[in-house]
Amino acid sequence: MSSDTPTSDAEVTRRLDELAATATLDPEAWDKIAARAGIAGAPGWRWRRARRWLPAAAAVMVLAGIGASLLVGDEPDRVETSSSGGPDPAEAGNGGPGSDGRSMAPCPSQAGIACVERAEGDVDGDGAVDAVALFYELVDRPPAGRDAAAITVRVAYATGETEEVTLDGSGHAARLVGVADLDGDERDEVVYVVARVADTSVGGFAGTAGTGALHPVGFDEPTALFGASLELIAGFSCPDLDGDGVRELVMSHASLRDGTATLTTQTYRWVGDRLEPDGGRREEDEPADDRRAGQIRSEVRGPRCGGLDEPGL
Amino acid sequence: MSVTAWTRKGGPDPMAAIASDDEAVPAPASYEETYRSCYARLTRVAYLIIGSNEAAEEVVQDAFVALYPRFQRVRSPEAYLYRSVVNGSRAWLRRRRIARRVGHAPVAPEVAAPELDETREALDKLPPGRRAVVVLRFHADLALAEIAEALGCGTGTVKSQLHRGLAQLRMVVER
Numbered sequence: 068m069s070s071d072t073p074t075s076d077a078e079v080t081r082r083l084d085e086l087a088a089t090a091t092l093d094p095e096a097w098d099k100i101a102a103r104a105g106i107a108g109a110p111g112w113r114w115r116r117a118r119r120w121l122p123a124a125a126a127v128m129v130l131a132g133i134g135a136s137l138l139v140g141d142e143p144d145r146v147e148t149s150s151s152g153g154p155d156p157a158e159a160g161n162g163g164p165g166s167d168g169r170s171m172a173p174c175p176s177q178a179g180i181a182c183v184e185r186a187e188g189d190v191d192g193d194g195a196v197d198a199v200a201l202f203y204e205l206v207d208r209p210p211a212g213r214d215a216a217a218i219t220v221r222v223a224y225a226t227g228e229t230e231e232v233t234l235d236g237s238g239h240a241a242r243l244v245g246v247a248d249l250d251g252d253e254r255d256e257v258v259y260v261v262a263r264v265a266d267t268s269v270g271g272f273a274g275t276a277g278t279g280a281l282h283p284v285g286f287d288e289p290t291a292l293f294g295a296s297l298e299l300i301a302g303f304s305c306p307d308l309d310g311d312g313v314r315e316l317v318m319s320h321a322s323l324r325d326g327t328a329t330l331t332t333q334t335y336r337w338v339g340d341r342l343e344p345d346g347g348r349r350e351e352d353e354p355a356d357d358r359r360a361g362q363i364r365s366e367v368r369g370p371r372c373g374g375l376d377e378p379g380l
Numbered sequence: 381m382s383v384t385a386w387t388r389k390g391g392p393d394p395m396a397a398i399a400s401d402d403e404a405v406p407a408p409a410s411y412e413e414t415y416r417s418c419y420a421r422l423t424r425v426a427y428l429i430i431g432s433n434e435a436a437e438e439v440v441q442d443a444f445v446a447l448y449p450r451f452q453r454v455r456s457p458e459a460y461l462y463r464s465v466v467n468g469s470r471a472w473l474r475r476r477r478i479a480r481r482v483g484h485a486p487v488a489p490e491v492a493a494p495e496l497d498e499t500r501e502a503l504d505k506l507p508p509g510r511r512a513v514v515v516l517r518f519h520a521d522l523a524l525a526e527i528a529e530a531l532g533c534g535t536g537t538v539k540s541q542l543h544r545g546l547a548q549l550r551m552v553v554e555r
Contacts, residue, residue, distance in 0.1 A: 082499045083519040087424035104448035
């Protein structure tokens with residue numbers, strides 16, 4: 068441990084301190100923070116404050132198929148949908164109804180695109196397998212390298228049509244939770260979550276595709292799921308808890324503190340086309356060491372809502 | 381800067397903030413004081429974990445922006461910031477991994493002196509979580525419990541990660 072060899076510990080500290088001293092500080096950092104946080108008086112604070120949730124909120128509206136043109140007009144670089152009549156050239160092997168869904172490649176095959184997760188499901192309810200993907204578009208941000216500029220959820224239908232929703236990805240992380248029929252309408256919903264990577268609140272959304280335009284379901288505004296950033300949210304599952312043929316959405320989070328593992332779960336049920344929390348969050352504690360905590364995390368992380376053919380990051 | 385006009389002397393100590401349901405706008409003086417006392421330290425911590433100055437500033441600024449609406453409710457703004465910065469740094473490293481997977485590795489950080497270069501290289505060889513533990517212990521001088529809180533893990537994990545990380549770093553510094 069660190070007290071064994073104080074000389075080398077001190078040497079490690081000296082080395083780290085010297086390296087840290089080479090970091091330069093942005094003299095305008097406070098101005099930027101104040102403006103982004105919406106502190107009154109900072110330049111552009113009203114617009115920036117209003118804009119904080121705009122990408123997520125706008126995405127839901129686009130999923131609704133209402134006001135899309137208005138939104139695209141307002142924020143053309145942030146939110147857009149596309150629906151093409153023919154096959155997407157990037158989707159080689161899209162063989163139509165009954166074809167092997169794995170041969171469909173809804174992620175564009177080009178430099179600068181990082182395909183995060185793929186899934187399969189019957190999104191339009193025609194009995195054929197559709198392909199779904201969540202991918203990041205990366206841009207140069209020297210000297211930091213490449214960073215996410217946009218997050219896109221794309222559905223490549225077995226019919227050859229594609230639909231997609233694109234969100235501003237800067238400073239955000241996203242996961243495809245799964246593709247499953249949550250509301251019992253025999254069409255699978257695409258469930259994904261978007262969160263600011265440094266934030267403790269998370270926006271969760273569920274969307275479904277129907278008659279040529281993505282249709283909204285689920286949360287109509289960013290919903291705080293847990294007091295943890297996205298990577299700490301352990302898992303999502305879609306069981307039919309009450310056996311009524313409509314699946315619920317269960318979100319779980321495992322944490323360990325002072326030898327106690329706490330598993331927090333929150334169930335959401337369908338009320339019309341909205342997901343509403345079913346009661347409060349449920350917490351279960353159990354004594355656990357690091358190993359047991361790891362097991363709990365793995366268990367909770369396990370299969371999500373189905374349809375995923377690649378594990379999340 | 382017009383924001384400084386909000387500064388009030390004698391405001392509450394940000395580190396003594398207690399949990400509250402009060403949704404009132406936070407007192408800018410305390411928030412700004414937290415910024416003044418923590419920003420540079422957090423940026424250096426993020427820089428050591430990430431290796432990129434610009435990304436480190438982005439991560440720390442994100443953490444401060446996220447803190448603002450919660451300032452009066454969080455028990456310890458400093459602990460909140462450390463946790464946000466560590467999470468943000470690890471998320472940034474994860475995104476960089478994605479970039480590398482698609483063949484776009486970021487520009488390597490520029491470090492002038494050979495010894496610093498050596499330290500950077502040794503740090504970069506540590507897994508991100510272990511690197512964060514080493515940086516928080518030996519640079520930020522946090523206690524094991526504080527590191528555990530920042531990383532959302534137990535002190536046992538911190539101890540084992542510290543032991544392994546230190547062993548790797550010693551191989552470099554004791555050459």
